[in-house]
Each structure stands twice: as C-alpha cells, then as structure tokens.
Amino acid sequence: MxxxxxxxxxxxxxxxxxxxxxxxxxxxxxxxxxxxxxxxxxxxxxxxxxxxxxxxxxxxLAPVAPGKILAIGLNYQAHVEETNLQRPDVPVVFAKLPSSVTGPFDDIVIPVEETRTDYEGELGIVISKRAYRVSEEDAWEYVGGFTALNDVSGRRAQLETPMRQFTLGKSFDTFTPLGPVIASVDSVANRDEIGVKTTIGDEVMQDGNTRQLIFDIPALIEYLTRGVTLEPGDLIATGTPGGVGDERTPPRYLVPGDVVAVEVAGVGAIRNPVRAEDAAASVTDRAQADAA
Incomplete structure (x- = not known):
C-alpha cells in the first residue's frame, strides 16, 4: 500500500x-x-x-502530467436521471486538454466569459503501461493507481454555444484539479467499491460509490483501447455521481470564495479555492510573456 x-x-x-x-x-x-x-x-x-x-x-503538485485525459459522461445512474437523458448503451467519451490540469490545492480560476462553472467529483484511473485492445479480463493489469479529480465544467461553453463545445468547456486552464496522490490499487479496501464525495465548504454536494458505475473500470479500459493506445501516465476520469450544480433547483455554480473538495476513499481529498480571472492582469501577463 x-x-x-x-x-x-x-x-x-x-x-x-x-x-x-x-x-x-x-x-x-x-x-x-x-x-x-x-x-x-x-x-x-x-x-x-x-x-x-x-x-x-x-x-x-498534480501527481502526473497526463498525455491524454479521457473522461466518461453519464456513468452513474443518478447523474443520468438528474439530467433527464437516456441511459447510454456504450460509454460516453470526451477529452479534456492536459493543459487544464492543476494541483490538488491550487486555485480554480473562472474565465471572465464563463457564467455556469460546475463541479464534478470523480475517481481517476492512471494507466501503468501501454494498452491497446485490452480485454476486460486483463484490464486491471494496466491500472497503475487511483487519484481524485474534479472535472470542472464551464456549462456556458459546454451547453450554450453552437454545437456544444464539450472539449472547450471542460478544458479551461485549472479545470482539472488532480491529486493529492496516486494511490496504489491495494490502497483501497475494494477496488470495485470506492467512495467519491464532493463538498463545497461544509455542504455535501455529491456522495457516490463506484459500485454504482454503469460501465465499470475494466469495461471502460476495454472500450477505450479499441483503436486508441493508452500510454503510461494517461488518465481516465470515470464519471461523476448525481448532485452536480447545474441540475439543482436553483442551480449551484462555483463562485469566487468557494472552496470545493473532492474526496476519494483510499486516496485522500483535493481542496481548491475558487476565484475569478483578473482579465486586465491576464492580458498584461500574456503580453509580457509574448515579448520575452
């Protein structure tokens, strides 16, 4: 362990x-x-x-800088039901850009344009060796460890823009807090039943368990490696339980001053303060960087 x-x-x-x-x-x-x-x-x-x-x-720091982040949508029945969407027959897959990764205790920075910043606590799977066309029976041999992550989601970009910009809305800088560790598989009591809890301050927003996954970890690895090679250090975000802010009445979005935590049993918790982007400072910083 x-x-x-x-x-x-x-x-x-x-x-x-x-x-x-x-x-x-x-x-x-x-x-x-x-x-x-x-x-x-x-x-x-x-x-x-x-x-x-x-x-x-x-x-x-974030424990790993993944080459790829493949994330799974609608993988808990409670989340399917709260979105009023149909239960998927195959995993719903989208990508998050590696540049969105930030540390387990660093700030989540809301871009100026984003009006619906949401949280999604998840279990992360980190790949240990090159994987291509891996069977469900062999899938655990390719799991190097577990981590906690927050699939922070800009719902305005994701859902309001033409063609629904999933990749963009999921990939703003700082929108993938990760860590605080990578825990070996034997660090959890049962690799098939891992608790995932999200809180904002003292309020529990999500409280799920991976036994509720529609597609379990071996099924995800088998599906993702059909035609896609996963490399050591690549990250799979396994999906979020019910309770996301966008589906609450009224909605509960992340706002400056919040501290959002995601705790994964056997791994630990990430805790990230939330702040707004300083647009003027950002423009100055980028101009100075371009001139350097």
Missing part, C-alpha cells in the same frame, strides 16, 4: 516521494511527467528513504 506524491520544495526543485502520514519521504527528482505509476515508479516509491518533508512545508 503506497501513495505517491509529486511536490516542489521552496528552492523550486520538484521531487517525487511516498506519503507517510503528514510527511513525504523523498524518492528522487521528479521527471517531467511527474509520477508515472509503472513498475519502476512504484519500486522507487516503496524503496524511498530520502529526506523527509512535512506535507505542510511543500507545494503539492
């Missing part, structure tokens, strides 16, 4: 390590992709015996 952390120390260096209570035991310098939960990666985490850092003294 291990939990891998990707973190930055005050000197700006990035490391991977093993979570040990409220400390991190350093395993080594972090590669560009962060922690990839393949056999070599887990061997290094288990054997970690380097410098210890208090979790509170470092900046915890």
């Amino acid at each position: 291990s939990k891998a952390v990707h973190f930055e120390t005050t000197d700006g260096k990035r490391w991977i390590g093993r979570l040990d209570g409220d400390d991190i035991v350093t395993a080594g310098e972090a590669p560009a992709q962060g922690f990839v939960p393949d056999e070599a990666g887990w061997t290094a985490i288990v054997a970690a015996d380097g410098e210890r850092h208090a979790l509170a003294d470092v900046h915890v």
